[in-house]
Amino acid sequence: MNAARQVLALAGGVGGGKLARGLAAVLLPDNLTLVVNTADDFVHLGLHISPDIDSVLYALADLNDSVQGWGLAGDTDHVMDALARLGGDTWFKLRDRDLATHLLRTQKISEGYSLSQVTQLIADRLGVGHRVAPMTDAPVSSVVDTERGYLAFQDYFVRQRCAPIFYGVRFEGAALAEPSAAFVAALECADAIVICPSNPFLSIDPILALVGVRAHLESSRAPVIAVSPIVGGNAVKGPLAKMMGERKIPPTSLSIARHYSSMVQGWLIDAADRDEAAAIESLGCAVRVTRTLMTTPEDKSQLAEAALDFAADLARQNS
Amino acid sequence: MNAARQVLALAGGVGGGKLARGLAAVLLPDNLTLVVNTADDFVHLGLHISPDIDSVLYALADLNDSVQGWGLAGDTDHVMDALARLGGDTWFKLRDRDLATHLLRTQKISEGYSLSQVTQLIADRLGVGHRVAPMTDAPVSSVVDTERGYLAFQDYFVRQRCAPIFYGVRFEGAALAEPSAAFVAALECADAIVICPSNPFLSIDPILALVGVRAHLESSRAPVIAVSPIVGGNAVKGPLAKMMGERKIPPTSLSIARHYSSMVQGWLIDAADRDEAAAIESLGCAVRVTRTLMTTPEDKSQLAEAALDFAADLARQNS
Numbered sequence: 001m002n003a004a005r006q007v008l009a010l011a012g013g014v015g016g017g018k019l020a021r022g023l024a025a026v027l028l029p030d031n032l033t034l035v036v037n038t039a040d041d042f043v044h045l046g047l048h049i050s051p052d053i054d055s056v057l058y059a060l061a062d063l064n065d066s067v068q069g070w071g072l073a074g075d076t077d078h079v080m081d082a083l084a085r086l087g088g089d090t091w092f093k094l095r096d097r098d099l100a101t102h103l104l105r106t107q108k109i110s111e112g113y114s115l116s117q118v119t120q121l122i123a124d125r126l127g128v129g130h131r132v133a134p135m136t137d138a139p140v141s142s143v144v145d146t147e148r149g150y151l152a153f154q155d156y157f158v159r160q161r162c163a164p165i166f167y168g169v170r171f172e173g174a175a176l177a178e179p180s181a182a183f184v185a186a187l188e189c190a191d192a193i194v195i196c197p198s199n200p201f202l203s204i205d206p207i208l209a210l211v212g213v214r215a216h217l218e219s220s221r222a223p224v225i226a227v228s229p230i231v232g233g234n235a236v237k238g239p240l241a242k243m244m245g246e247r248k249i250p251p252t253s254l255s256i257a258r259h260y261s262s263m264v265q266g267w268l269i270d271a272a273d274r275d276e277a278a279a280i281e282s283l284g285c286a287v288r289v290t291r292t293l294m295t296t297p298e299d300k301s302q303l304a305e306a307a308l309d310f311a312a313d314l315a316r317q318n319s
Numbered sequence: 320m321n322a323a324r325q326v327l328a329l330a331g332g333v334g335g336g337k338l339a340r341g342l343a344a345v346l347l348p349d350n351l352t353l354v355v356n357t358a359d360d361f362v363h364l365g366l367h368i369s370p371d372i373d374s375v376l377y378a379l380a381d382l383n384d385s386v387q388g389w390g391l392a393g394d395t396d397h398v399m400d401a402l403a404r405l406g407g408d409t410w411f412k413l414r415d416r417d418l419a420t421h422l423l424r425t426q427k428i429s430e431g432y433s434l435s436q437v438t439q440l441i442a443d444r445l446g447v448g449h450r451v452a453p454m455t456d457a458p459v460s461s462v463v464d465t466e467r468g469y470l471a472f473q474d475y476f477v478r479q480r481c482a483p484i485f486y487g488v489r490f491e492g493a494a495l496a497e498p499s500a501a502f503v504a505a506l507e508c509a510d511a512i513v514i515c516p517s518n519p520f521l522s523i524d525p526i527l528a529l530v531g532v533r534a535h536l537e538s539s540r541a542p543v544i545a546v547s548p549i550v551g552g553n554a555v556k557g558p559l560a561k562m563m564g565e566r567k568i569p570p571t572s573l574s575i576a577r578h579y580s581s582m583v584q585g586w587l588i589d590a591a592d593r594d595e596a597a598a599i600e601s602l603g604c605a606v607r608v609t610r611t612l613m614t615t616p617e618d619k620s621q622l623a624e625a626a627l628d629f630a631a632d633l634a635r636q637n638s
Contacts, residue, residue, distance in 0.1 A: 079418045080419075082419035085419075087444050099418070100405055103402055
């Protein structure tokens, strides 16, 4: 177990879930708070869906489907197949066992639970001991600006498979949304803050857009470590490189470092991108080169250790 | 195909579904309107559930699970099993393929469809040609008065398995609820009205409680034929006999005939209850004795034919 006392990690879905699993493997439950993007959340077929929270919870519970990258391993599609026969909307695939999570969340929210409370409940019932919290309990929704106009996030991301050219994204509700209580508490007492290798535009920026979060990170006494989601000029998974291309931004770790700017003190980049280290350092931050691809449980733990060691070293330098 | 021109049938769930299947077998789609109880409807886990409508639709589509008496034949429980593992509410069992119907209904209602419209949509997609309509598009809810206090219908019926002693039932919203447009149209032009062998207290009384329905049936020029839900001193299925006992009403066809009183011109009772025929006739209605148990498709068709023949004979006597 790592010596870090209190670690706050900011995560989106899949890339976030992988590093979250690594952090949970090397930190005791009381020493880690995972704050998860909720700007992808939406109500579909009457159900409250929190895709990134579920990805992180399933990853921590070792129940995630690592092949398709979302949902529960070994799940089935009896409900969606029947819905297809009824001519219903099946563009957003709700697999059978995964549906139980959405049903429970929807019921508890209708009973008055906050998203934080229901996330804690589901975590407990999945046997997840580490703290997982939504970034906020207020409604925040990503709206994607594209060549086809403004699209609701899941319309862009799932229904249209990120095909429309990406101009930008706004986070409706974020300017008035307070971070969740667990997020506030973790910001206050964190000894290290880790930005997971999630999509900056879609998964991390909404977290940074909440009331006070960016300012808090900019002035944080705890080092902020980020793991680049880019490896060798491409995103490990998802549409990040395509989106960067459409924004005329080179798909490099350097571009990502420029995007987060002075907020990050330490960058972990992949060995494939070692040529960019000097340019990133010239932005005023430290850089370490490591393997950032996470395939095996050991990859995840080693990357988590590398991030925590990096934070500890930077903290020593600061003090 | 039977010669009757326009037939209106009032139905609850299982017993209603069986006779509905028989009527659909002997009448052309344009000649039958099935009006179904919706006072059992409720929102559960965020989903709009219409148990009796689904029972009738599945029966007409030959997709119903005739063994357990509700739901779809050959369905599975992956969602509920996963919900049980999450510690969720599984007292109301939503099977996998059946869930697709609830998801579609919930989505369409959230988009502004009326229950009539969404029922028509689901009927179309299940290949059901005969008209199936909810009794009303307004919210009506059965509230059961029991020894344990007032209970929401599904709490009494499913969660508590009808165990609490039954004192009575009220239909919240019914006094202000207009019958659905299809129900009004069918009332206006029916040549025969059939009350299916559903539970009078729980399934048929809510239909009769809607604005104007009871008065319309009392003064109907079309004969009203009812099939007794009691056979040999017991209900074919469900808690009817238990409820009658708790209300100190003998569980007989005669009691049911007294309950509906002057609204019914013709009673179809089972051969097991032939001794009651004279007493029922003394209430001022005609009685025919037949086999009312419906096990095979032929049973259902024959009972439907018997009801329609009875109606035709009574219409001739009236004219």
